Amino acid sequence: MKKQDEMDDALYQEIMQYCEEGDTAVEEDEYDSAIHAFQQAFDLIPEPYQDWEASTWVLFSLGEAQFFNEDYIAAKESLTAVMHCPNAIGNPLIHLRLGQAQYELGNFSKAKDELMRAYMGQGEEIFDGEDEKYFNFLKQEVDL
Structure with missing residues (x-):
């Protein structure tokens, strides 16, 4: 190989x-x-x-x-x-998109985990204007 x-x-x-x-x-x-x-x-x-x-x-x-x-x-x-x-693991953008998909599917626990990984990797700026609802969700779930 x-x-x-x-x-x-x-x-x-x-x-x-x-x-x-x-x-x-x-x-x-x-x-x-x-x-x-x-x-x-x-x-x-x-x-x-x-x-x-x-x-x-x-x-x-x-x-x-x-x-x-x-x-x-x-x-x-x-x-x-x-x-x-x-x-892939640790890439904030990948974690963001996976967290968003999990959120949209109603898998909120998994969404929180992935969105937190995105936040930890890049901070609040990973959530630009179109992703604000995901950041608001994360803020409700954890103490940011």
């Missing part, structure tokens, strides 16, 4: 191309197209996907697009899977 830093250049470029398509689609609020592009990128990552750093940002991007598309179940699944990938 090749190591993570030895991913074939052509494969890496193909993954990047799909991710760029996904990023563009997200910017245009075309979430179905973004999800499709990120899924195509993820499908190219060799197994076990947990060994590849590319999985971290591809799965996060997929989960974020699913969250923006209000498919909270799929977002929770993608963002939970990303936690098994390199450098």
